[in-house]
Amino acid sequence: MATYDAERVGVAPWLLSGPALLVFVALLLAPLLLTAVLSLNLFSDTEGVMPAYSLGNYVEVFKDDYFHEIFLRTGGMALAVTLLCVLLGIPETIIIARMAPRWRSLFLLVVLGPLLISVVVRTLGWAILLGNNGLINDALQALGIIEQPVKMLFTQVGVIIALTHVLVPFMVIAVWATLQRLDLQVEWAGLSLGASRLTVFRRIILPQIMPGVLSGSIIVFALAASAFATPAIIGGRRLKVVATAAYDEFLGTLNWPLGAAIAMLLLLANLIIILGCSKLAERRFKQVFE
Amino acid sequence: MHKNGIFSLLFHALFVTFIVAPLVVVMAMAFTSKGYLSLPTEGLSLRWFRALADNHEMLDAFALSIKLGLASATIAAVLAIPAALAISRYDFPGRGAVTGFLLSPLMIPSVVLGIAFLRFFSLAQIGGSFWALTLTHVIVVLPYALRLTLASTIGLERDIEQAALSLGASRWTAFYRVVLPRIRTGVVGGWMLAFIQSFDELTMTVFVATPGTTTLPVAMYNQISQTIDPLITAVSTVLIVGTLLLMLILDRMVGLDRVLIGEGK
Numbered sequence: 001m002a003t004y005d006a007e008r009v010g011v012a013p014w015l016l017s018g019p020a021l022l023v024f025v026a027l028l029l030a031p032l033l034l035t036a037v038l039s040l041n042l043f044s045d046t047e048g049v050m051p052a053y054s055l056g057n058y059v060e061v062f063k064d065d066y067f068h069e070i071f072l073r074t075g076g077m078a079l080a081v082t083l084l085c086v087l088l089g090i091p092e093t094i095i096i097a098r099m100a101p102r103w104r105s106l107f108l109l110v111v112l113g114p115l116l117i118s119v120v121v122r123t124l125g126w127a128i129l130l131g132n133n134g135l136i137n138d139a140l141q142a143l144g145i146i147e148q149p150v151k152m153l154f155t156q157v158g159v160i161i162a163l164t165h166v167l168v169p170f171m172v173i174a175v176w177a178t179l180q181r182l183d184l185q186v187e188w189a190g191l192s193l194g195a196s197r198l199t200v201f202r203r204i205i206l207p208q209i210m211p212g213v214l215s216g217s218i219i220v221f222a223l224a225a226s227a228f229a230t231p232a233i234i235g236g237r238r239l240k241v242v243a244t245a246a247y248d249e250f251l252g253t254l255n256w257p258l259g260a261a262i263a264m265l266l267l268l269a270n271l272i273i274i275l276g277c278s279k280l281a282e283r284r285f286k287q288v289f290e
Numbered sequence: 291m292h293k294n295g296i297f298s299l300l301f302h303a304l305f306v307t308f309i310v311a312p313l314v315v316v317m318a319m320a321f322t323s324k325g326y327l328s329l330p331t332e333g334l335s336l337r338w339f340r341a342l343a344d345n346h347e348m349l350d351a352f353a354l355s356i357k358l359g360l361a362s363a364t365i366a367a368v369l370a371i372p373a374a375l376a377i378s379r380y381d382f383p384g385r386g387a388v389t390g391f392l393l394s395p396l397m398i399p400s401v402v403l404g405i406a407f408l409r410f411f412s413l414a415q416i417g418g419s420f421w422a423l424t425l426t427h428v429i430v431v432l433p434y435a436l437r438l439t440l441a442s443t444i445g446l447e448r449d450i451e452q453a454a455l456s457l458g459a460s461r462w463t464a465f466y467r468v469v470l471p472r473i474r475t476g477v478v479g480g481w482m483l484a485f486i487q488s489f490d491e492l493t494m495t496v497f498v499a500t501p502g503t504t505t506l507p508v509a510m511y512n513q514i515s516q517t518i519d520p521l522i523t524a525v526s527t528v529l530i531v532g533t534l535l536l537m538l539i540l541d542r543m544v545g546l547d548r549v550l551i552g553e554g555k
Binding site: 010012013014015016017019020021023024027028030031032034035038088091092095096098099105107108109110111112113114115116117118119120121122123124125126127128129135165168169173222225226228229232233242243246247250251256259260263264266267270271274275 | 293294298299301302305306308309310311312313315316319327329369370372373375376377379380382385388391392394395397398399400401402405406407408409410413425426428429432436486489490492493496497507510511514515518522523526529530533534536537541546547550
């Protein structure tokens with residue numbers, strides 16, 4: 001009987017997850033491997049993709065200043081977006097958590113709801129707001145704060161603002177999840193023992209929500225670094241990031257092997273950040289997680 | 291926790307303005323009576339919604355996106371249910387790897403997925419069809435369906451199912467009549483989230499969409515990269531209102547916080 005049971009457990013989970021696994025092997029693993037192989041191929045303007053194998057495309061990405069600039073710009077913008085999401089997301093989540101239940105669920109909906117609305121729509125809103133004849137410039141000019149319109153569309157600042165808007169809900173979600181486990185008594189204890197509000201925040205609340213802040217930062221950074229639609233629309237053609245550069249190689253200049261190499265590097269960087277930082281955060285905050 | 295002070299509420303007001311402003315602006319501009327992008331200062335007009343009703347390109351793209359969302363969310367849900375049961379019920383070697391593999395599209399940049407699918411389709415020469423596009427969307431949305439389904443299958447007691455089996459119900463009957471009703475909220479919530487993700491997907495689809503399979507986000511993106519006119523704000527308004535309605539349904543049925551924040555609650 002025991003062997004019969006063991007045998008059943010042995011096959012059943014594979015039968016149940018088999019269909020999904022088959023689809024994933026055929027349509028996710030295979031395409032990714034083919035792209036990895038493609039990134040090793042060479043390309044010439046006359047012959048197209050050539051079935052030779054070398055690391056030439058990677059060498060080109062590492063050597064060329066053009067790609068250095070793109071990778072640095074992408075990393076810098078992702079860092080700025082992450083920082084803004086931390087600075088805006090933490091206070092807002094705490095404020096929402098302090099509200100009466102009725103308001104709390106309403107504003108949680110207002111803040112998180114945009115996640116379900118298409119990125120194209122949200123970015124369109126910022127394109128309209130940030131333009132030279134956009135609402136922000138019009139308002140600032142009407143108020144007499146500026147005389148000439150400030151260029152915001154097609155600038156890094158514009159992309160950072162719009163990406164922060166798109167991604168800040170992820171920070172709120174992550175902080176909210178840890179805030180739910182926060183022991184409210186400790187805050188009162190700190191206050192009643194004479195600590196200032198700032199000290200209570202810095203020494204009591206912040207350390208406890210730190211795991212959430214970290215995991216939120218990882219998600220925001222990874223998504224900002226690989227964002228496509230927002231940099232493409234707000235940044236325009238000139239202000240390239242890694243994702244739009246890969247797109248251009250694929251559908252513009254048709255240098256597929258080079259585009260594939262950029263994609264592989266983006267994937268690798270993404271996995272290192274997500275898996276590496278999660279491991280680090282997990283180890284450091286083991287006590288808090290358990 | 292203590293109450294919010296005046297500065298907190300001020301910060302909150304600014305934050306909410308920041309979140310809502312771009313959406314409100316888009317919706318306001320859709321009601322302009324002018325031929326160019328402007329706020330409807332001289333009275334509201336529905337002319338751009340009428341123009342939208344006559345725009346076959348956008349309507350076709352809209353219909354395609356709905357079909358694509360329905361098909362890919364359904365396939366993803368059907369694949370996710372048995373997979374979730376396997377992961378939550380059996381402690382088998384490779385369980386962690388299976389879970390990680392099926393959730394991995396969440397960690398892969400959409401651009402990379404788009405490039406991989408494009409390469410795959412060009413080698414296999416099956417690009418450009420509706421079902422090829424559907425399969426790519428299944429990969430992208432399955433993690434969402436799986437996560438919510440898992441949330442309802444984990445911790446599900448097996449006693450009633452075993453009672454049904456011992457009373458002579460077939461495995462299928464036991465699943466259909468006992469297990470499925472009890473994991474329904476997770477499955478339906480996962481299906482809806484998968485539908486929304488498919489419907490909104492742009493970055494991956496931009497690579498594999500062909501003139502015959504242009505989804506709504508791709509059509510909108512192509513339009514916006516050329517020029518922003520009031521027509522596109524009218525499309526966006528329809529999308530915002532539609533998403534709000536879906537959101538309310540989702541909130542009533544599963545609880546939006548559960549869908550968005552996950553099992554943490």
